[in-house]
Amino acid sequence: MPNKIRVGVVFGGRSGEHEVSLRSAESVINALDKSRYEIIPIAITRLGKWLASSEAENLLPSAVIEKADRRVAIYGDPTEPGLARFSVDDQSEGREKLDVVFPVLHGTFGEDGTIQGLLEMADIPYVGCGVLASSVGMDKVFMKRLFHEAGLPIVEYTHFLRTAWENDRDDLEHHVIESIGFPSFVKPANLGSSVGISKAVDSQSLRAAIELAARFDRKIIVERGVDAREIEVSVLGNDHPIASLPGEIVPQSADFYDYQAKYINDDGARLVIPAELDESLTREVREMALRVFQAIDGSGLGRIDFFLERSTGRLIVNEINTMPGFTSISMYPKLWEATGIGYSELIDRLIELAFERHREKSRNVTSYQ
Ligand SMILES: Nc1ncnc2c1ncn2[C@@H]1O[C@H](COP(=O)(O)OP(=O)(O)O)[C@@H](O)[C@H]1O
Ligand SMILES: [Mg+2]
Incomplete structure (x- = not known):
């Protein structure tokens, strides 16, 4: 029987969509054909720590994060592609080969080209879009x-930087109302899962919507509400x-x-x-x-x-x-x-x-x- 394909399933992540990723990954791990694939679950905590569990295959993703007893890191070196394992006291325990990675990550540091860039560096095949498509x-x-x-x-839209908004709120508000009108949708340019998005129907709600979006990103987009x-x-x-x-x-x-x-x-x-x-x-x-x-x-x-x-x-x-x-x-x-x-x-x-x-x-x- 040929060797199983070793699939690293990466989930969690430094993202507002962390929980969503756990649920997606759980489904993926359960559905992967265990006779064809060897699954290496890799959890990324909200703070960005990479963890692996020795008994991970039988654990739910949410449990993996809590029970993980090992830390892991991806090698960015293509001559040694794979996972480096560390025990709790940070002693390196060698490298583990990965054939392919499935980044089941949503939002920042996952869907935005960053992990894709890391995997390109390491020359490890991965599921989904490349760096450019992910970031755009x-x-x-x-x-x-x-x-x-x-x-x-596409829908009519305008956009501006948070710093521009902070510089001259009145001027920008005027511009947005002139060009887009009401109702409008205000969004952080880089995010997902509707986080930081709100609908504006008048000057007051527009300002509140922009302030909210500006907490999540340096760039804000306002669209005509359809x-x-x-x-x-x-x-x-x-x-x-x-x-x-x-x-x-x-x-x-x-x-x-x-x-x-x-x-x-x-x-x-x-x-x-x-x-x-x-x-x-x-x-x-x-x-x-x-x-x-x-x-x-x-x-x-x-x-x-x-x-x-x-x-x-x-x-x-x-x-x-x-x-x-x-x-x-x-x-x-x-x-x-x-x-x-x-x-x-x-x-x-x-x-x-x-x-x-x-x-x-x-x-x-x-x-x-
Ligand atoms: N221009 C718009 N007009 C009407 N509804 C919108 C508009 N933009 C977003 N929405 C509503 O907000 C939701 C989330 O917006 P979306 O742009 O899809 O952001 P996300 O990337 O967070 O999913 C949409 O599914 C839709 O219900
Ligand atoms: Mg959407």
Whole structure:
């Protein structure tokens, strides 16, 4: 029997989406085929410590963090790619090989290109988007610029730095109201899970919304608020990606799909899969999802979120998530399930795609004489 593929599943992380990651990772670890893969769970604490557990395979991710008795680090040295282990007293205990890493991390230091950069340095294949796609996928301003450049429909927006706001609040407020009006959505440019996002309906709520967003990022984006249905499509692949059937998020109570609705209330939102759209709109949104993925040079996976404006019937691209929620009941895998790819098969494919991308990249000449 061939050796098992050693998969490092990285989860947790220095991110507001730490808990979400634990839940995603738990699903991934449970679903990985133990006859094909050897799983090496790697937890990153909120403070950024990397931990491994000797008995991790049987533990829930949440328990891994508490019970972990070892610290680990990724080697950035491609001649010795893998994990360095340290015992509690920090004595090195040698290196452990990793064939591939699945960074099941959402938000900062995970979905934003940072861990991808580390894995590139170490020459370890990994699941999902590369450095560039991950970081533009996190930055709502640069993401919109690329979408616009690719001819994709986006919502009107403006953006500014926190320091500019602090310099002249009156002037900026005037500018935002002039260019965007009300209602508007105010967001930290780099974050996710609706953290720091609020809807502004007048001058007072606009100011409060900007102050809130400014706590989370140095860059703030304000968008025209659209009254829309929220449609999502999953994309899978590298150079020849495929798009799933679309689904719809129907927030149940809140004003919009906020953090509470996403993760706290079990009944905060309803997923309608497939979305009730006519054939031509279904085709259009799937094609557009592939263009979005390619506009940021995506690889592996991405969930593309759209607004379907009620008044005009127009599709507008909201964003791409390069490491979307990945529990077995999350939209990304559910859409694939509805399209004919089950959860475990999806994970197999993602790991294959990680190897494919790594092989493709390895063809590049890296020295020139
Ligand atoms: N321009 C907008 N108009 C209407 N609703 C919006 C707008 N932007 C965001 N929202 C609402 O806020 C939610 C979160 O915004 P989003 O940009 O997707 O941020 P995140 O990256 O945190 O998911 C969306 O799912 C939607 O419900
Ligand atoms: Mg979103």
